[in-house]
Structures are given as C-alpha cells and as structure tokens.
C-alpha cells in the first residue's frame with residue numbers, strides 16, 4: 001500500500017501499520033521478542049550505535065506493554081549497548097476504546113503499575129511517549145498522559161507535529177519535555193517555544209524519506225537555537241539500523257552540515273535522552289563510547305552512503321571493544 005502511494009494514516013486506518021504489529025506482538029512470547037531485539041541491537045552496534053532508545057508501544061494493553069518493557073529491561077541488563085527505555089502505551093488507540101478511555105486506562109492503571117515495578121527494581125523506565133496526532137491522541141489526551149508520566153518521574157519524549165500541525169511543540173515546551181520527535185509540521189511558534197524551553201527536536205530523516213513526507217525544518221530549528229538531535233526511528237515502518245545513513249540523509253535532505261549532523265547524532269541525541277553528562281562526547285568523566293574508522297577523514301562516515309560496514313573497524317562501549325570488523 002505504501003509503495004503504491006497510500007498515506008501513513010490510510011494504512012493505519014485499514015488495520016495495517018501499528019495495529020498490525022500490535023496483534024503480532026500480543027501473540028509473541030517474551031523469548032521471541034528478546035531474540036529479535038537482541039539481533040536488531042547487534043546490527044545497530046555494528047553500525048556504530050552505543051546508546052539507543054527502545055520503546056514499548058506495540059502492546060497497548062497493560063499486559064503486553066509490560067511484556068515489552070520486561071524484554072527491554074533484559075536487554076538493558078545483558079547487552080553491551082546502553083538502553084534508555086520508553087513507555088509508549090499511547091502509541092495508538094486500542095480497538096474498542098476511545099482516545100479518552102485509553103488515556104484514562106493509562107493514567108489509572110498503566111502508570112501506577114510502572115511506578116510500582118520501578119520502585120521494586122523489576123523494570124527501569126526512563127521516558128514517556130505519546131503519538132500526538134490527528135485521529136490518534138489529541139492535544140488534551142496527550143497532555144493528561146504526559147503529565148501523568150512526569151508525575152511518576154518519567155522524562156517526556158514524545159511524537160509531535162508529524163503528519164498534521166497539532167501544537168505539540170508548544171505543549172512539549174510548556175510541560176518541560178526533554179524531547180519531541182518528528183516535527184515535520186511544527187509551527188514557527190512551536191520552534192521558538194522549544195528553543196526557549198531547551199526542549200530538543202529529534203529529527204528522523206528515514207521516516208520523511210520512506211513516507212515521502214515533507215522534511216522537518218532543521219535549518220530553521222538550528223538557526224533559532226533548538227537543540228537538534230537525529231534518530232533512526234527504527235520501527236516496522238522505517239527499517240534502518242544505521243545512524244551513518246541517517247546523518248547522510250540529514251545532510252542531503254535537511255541541509256544540515258556534516259559537523260551539525262555529527263553533533264545531532266551524538267551529544268544532542270544523548271541530551272534528548274537526558275544522558276549528555278555521561279554520553280555523546282569524549283570528555284573526562286564520561287564513559288568511553290567511540291568508534292574507530294579506517295579513513296583519513298571522519299566525514300567519510302557520512303559521505304559514503306551505506307559504506308559504514310566497510311569503514312567501521314571497532315565499536316567501543318564503556319572503553320571495551322564490543323565489535324571488531
């Protein structure tokens with residue numbers, strides 16, 4: 001449908017997209033989910049990623065959201081890659097519920113359970129996410145859910161202004177969001193509010209490319225002083241493991257310079273996860289995450305589109321080689 005020109009929401013409304021993945025995720029065992037997560041994280045590490053945000057959001061009911069978060073927790077404990085865990089129970093409105101009912105369920109049942117499991121050390125969740133979009137969660141439901149997450153100590157890091165202008169950026173700035181992702185349809189006022197609030201913009205060039213959306217206005221955001229980060233948006237709709245390719249697309253399609261793309265994929269991405277005190281740059285006191293490439297110039301990592309497999313010799317996390325070509 002997508003290649004033939006259907007829009008993201010047409011596919012979603014026809015039962016594809018998130019709804020399709022929700023059905024499969026509900027059916028999958030924890031072991032199966034862990035196996036696929038492990039394999040995908042290894043692919044990301046080989047492409048140079050040492051810290052990654054992993055989201056739930058394909059369960060929607062409490063039982064499956066918790067299953068996803070347990071799988072993420074297991075990866076966080078067992079794997080060399082750093083993980084920031086995001087609860088995204090408001091990724092879509094579950095069948096049989098209205099958005100208001102789904103928001104009530106999240107606030108009254110999901111969030112208290114997350115708080116309890118966090119307190120007794122069973123799972124660690126860092127961030128809360130909502131898909132704030134026309135036909136999914138409106139601004140009011142988004143506000144209630146994000147505020148509920150903030151009240152239990154989660155950082156706000158949510159989907160906003162992707163397919164329609166929603167005033168999500170303005171809302172995020174008001175709520176003290178750490179980051180908002182997508183932002184293809186952000187308003188000028190939203191950009192100004194994000195800059196003032198220190199709310200970072202997580203731009204996702206693969207999504208704009210694969211959904212044939214207009215590009216987010218990276219240049220305007222940078223000029224206005226927004227902290228611009230880049231993400232791969234790895235999900236069934238944008239299957240890309242490679243941050244070097246994401247940086248390349250950001251330079252070509254969003255007109256970012258190579259140093260801007262590098263900063264966006266490292267220190268600013270760490271900021272978007274509240275981790276820039278430990279990650280994102282090589283500084284005394286931070287953990288030693290770096291890659292070693294076989295090239296006379298670092299720019300080749302971006303310039304050679306899809307060339308990272310050849311270029312990356314070592315990936316080092318916390319000072320230890322986690323991948324060697």
Ligand SMILES: N=CN[C@@H](CCC(=O)O)C(=O)O
Nearest residue numbers: 017018131207233235236237
């Ligand atoms: N836009 C909503 N969420 C995801 C896509 C999820 C899916 O289609 O499975 C995103 O960030 O791109």
